[in-house]
Amino acid sequence: MVHKFRNIANMKVVGLLLLTGFSAVFASEQLWMELMSAQIVNADGDVANADKNIPQLATDLGLKTLVTLVKKAGLVDALSGTGPFTVFGPTDDAFSKLPKPFVDFLLKNVTVLADILKYHVANGKVLSKDLKNDELVPSLLGSDIRINIYKNGEIITASGRQVTLPDQEASNGVIHEVGGVLFPPPGTITSVVKKCPVFSTLLKAVGAAPGIAGTLDGKGPFTLFAPSDKAFAKIPEKCLDALLKNTTLLTKVLEYHVVPSTMYSAGLSCGDKLKTVEGGDVKVTKVFGRTWINRSRVTYADGTTTNGVIHVINRVLFPRCANDICGDAYADDDNDNKENADENIFKAFFSN
Structure with missing residues (x-):
């Protein structure tokens, strides 16, 4: 509608220009006002939705599933109020990627549904230009939404979900469309490793290396490339066994899995080299929608924690100092379809 209004205004001015000639245009106050009006329309185009509240604007943007769930959770009146609010609104495609059993669970548990939706909303109106890297934005749920900015501002994420359409302004706030559903972080990186069942061996390793648990419990932010039990x-x-008994070497190996910054998958590019806490680099490779860290494939990405992010990987990473711990015996087949089970378990963990 905005573009249509702009086009009509511009066509009207162009028509007048053609009919009267340039000299007549600048001699006529009326025609000058027409030109000025068209320019004002263009300048004000970004706030053309200012007469619609957030639920109404979400409907116009085609966020049908979000609107349906907001109604189901009884949050329409709240989000129609004075505000202002900042909403990170998942697209329909984002919701469609959730496991069906989990969606069914949400539809039957309105309180949990409302909590997850509240995690997508913050008080105040914040435009994309005002967001800062690693900024923690308190949500209506209470848990912080972590903002990250990559590639000189070209990519913005909210708790790892990429903003696909920013700054859709409403009468009571702003909507930033995102390509994924946000989930409240279940704790620090260390607490997630303790609670998630696919990390029993990693938990044992962390317990055998005093200090690493404290690091991963700290303020951060950190990125952990977390080897699953497989x-x-x-x-x-x-x-x-030899590795678990060698505290010094084990600590270095674990530190080689930790990057002292928040690196969600949206911020990773093929060829990137990330400096680890251990001091060495890990290399990122991205091919056909999959991501590798050195020779290890990421099987589940973007598990948000209160102090960073976890990516599950299918091989343990070894720094150069550990080259002789296993030698060629470490070589293994990458084609392990059973790893999907780990992915599903971890996905379910972050969805609860």
Whole structure:
């Protein structure tokens, strides 16, 4: 509608220009006012939705699933209020990617549904230009939404979900469309490792290396490339036992999995080299929608925590100082379809 109004105004001016000639235009106050009006329309085009509140604007933007769930959760009146609010609104496609059993659970548990939706909303009106990297924005739920900005502002994420259409202004706030559903962080990186069942060996390793747990419990932010139990199972048993008994080497190996910044998948580019806490670099490769860290494939990405993000990987990463711990015996087949089970378990963990 905005573009249509702009086009009509511009066509009207162009027509007048053609009919009267340029000299007549600048001699006529009326025609000058027509030109000025068209320019004002263009300048004000970005606030053309200012007469619609957030639920109404979400409907116009085609966020049908979000609007349906907001109604189901009884939040329409709240989001129609004075505000102002900042809403990170998932697209219909984002909702469609959620596991169906989880969606069914939400529809039957309105309180949980309302909590997840509240995590998408913050008090105040914040435009994309005002967001800062690693800014923690308190949501209506109480948990912080972590903002990250990559590639000189070209990419913005909210708790790891990329903003696909920013700054859609409403009468009581602003909507930033996002390509994924946000989930409240279940705790620090260390607490997630303790609670999630696919990390039992990693938890054992962290327990055997005093200091690393404290690091991952700190303020951060950190990115943990977390080997699942199946990743550790690819290490020959005698090598793993030797590693777990060597505290100094184990600490270095674990630190090699930690990057001292928040690197969601949207901020990773093929060829990136990330400096780890251990001091060495890990290399990022992205091919056909999949991401590798060195020779390890990311099987589940963007698990948000209160102090960073976890990416699950299918191989343990070894820094150069650990090259002789297993040697060629560490080589293993990448084609392990059973790893999907780990992915589903971890996805379910972050969805609860």
